[in-house]
Amino acid sequence: MTRKKAKVEKHNTKIAILFVIFVCLVILASLIFRVVHVVSQSKFDGNNRFTISISNNKNLKILSFSPNTRSISVLKLDGNIKNLNVNKFLGIPIDGFVKASFLETNREVASLMSNIIFDYRRVETNLTIVDVFRLFLVSKTTSLHDTSAVVISSSLESVRIDEIVAKLFNDSEIEKEDQTIEIVNATSVIGLGARLGRLITNMGGKVVQVSTDNLQRNSLILYNGRETYTVRRLSKLLGFKIIQENKQSIANIMIVLGEDSDNSALF
Numbered sequence: 001m002t003r004k005k006a007k008v009e010k011h012n013t014k015i016a017i018l019f020v021i022f023v024c025l026v027i028l029a030s031l032i033f034r035v036v037h038v039v040s041q042s043k044f045d046g047n048n049r050f051t052i053s054i055s056n057n058k059n060l061k062i063l064s065f066s067p068n069t070r071s072i073s074v075l076k077l078d079g080n081i082k083n084l085n086v087n088k089f090l091g092i093p094i095d096g097f098v099k100a101s102f103l104e105t106n107r108e109v110a111s112l113m114s115n116i117i118f119d120y121r122r123v124e125t126n127l128t129i130v131d132v133f134r135l136f137l138v139s140k141t142t143s144l145h146d147t148s149a150v151v152i153s154s155s156l157e158s159v160r161i162d163e164i165v166a167k168l169f170n171d172s173e174i175e176k177e178d179q180t181i182e183i184v185n186a187t188s189v190i191g192l193g194a195r196l197g198r199l200i201t202n203m204g205g206k207v208v209q210v211s212t213d214n215l216q217r218n219s220l221i222l223y224n225g226r227e228t229y230t231v232r233r234l235s236k237l238l239g240f241k242i243i244q245e246n247k248q249s250i251a252n253i254m255i256v257l258g259e260d261s262d263n264s265a266l267f
Contacts, residue, residue: 043095044131048229049171052096052127052135053086054112056103060086062094063109064169065138071146072109072139073168079154087266089154091162091198092169093237096131099124109147110139162202170204171233179230182209182251186216187259195267196257205230208251219258224249238266 044050044065051064060081064073077084087094098116100123107115113136120129127135150164181200185193193210200207221242223231231253235242240255 051094053094054098059105061105072142074149076151077154091202092165096127113139166202173229175204177230180206180208180251182254184213184256186213199267216258219261220256222254
């Protein structure tokens with residue numbers, strides 16, 4: 001009787017151990033899945049320029065990280081920012097945002113990014129914790145000598161703004177590839193092509209022509225030759241479909257603005 005009881009207890013112990021192992025494996029698999037999901041949702045590639053806005057509802061600071069040139073650009077907007085469309089005002093792409101009333105925007109970049117990491121659950125952002133941590137690492141490994149800081153007024157004219165931001169926020173990889181870009185405005189919005197041309201120029205792109213055409217429903221990017229970083233960057237930024245074509249054009253890349261881009265908040 002004692003032996004039978006011992007066998008039952010031993011059997012039950014094995015079942016309990018197997019159950020604990022199973023639960024641990026499920027938890028581990030869940031954690032791995034969550035990590036993979038967060039990484040896949042990350043926006044920052046760790047190599048090319050990445051720009052974010054940081055706001056505490058009163059002050060607005062733009063941080064632009066360029067790992068391939070080991071530099072950081074900082075732009076602080078002075079004045080009324082309440083109803084300001086930052087993308088259109090500055091004419092630059094902003095890849096991410098962080099908002100929280102408690103953020104001290106006057107801190108140095110590394111300190112500010114550290115603050116965001118520790119209070120990540122309390123901030124409003126479209127960045128993953130992986131993005132924030134990688135940007136923090138970039139800020140920690142970039143010397144103050146390679147950090148450029150400028151303060152501009154929110155009432156500054158666009159011509160003067162472009163002179164400033166073109167130097168601070170140019171994408172070195174786009175400049176290096178030196179791809180020519182044509183923009184075709186196939187919408188009913190006058191000046192939309194010129195507005196996009198301003199943004200691309202401030203990024204370091206070479207816009208050679210802006211024209212208009214008959215109305216077209218969908219926006220797209222056409223390119224000759226290989227699919228370059230410039231093509232991929234523009235597609236990711238604008239959300240337009242990319243199509244390779246073999247016919248000759250005046251430019252390496254043609255961006256056709258369709259009616260689906262009429263209300264773009266980007267440009």
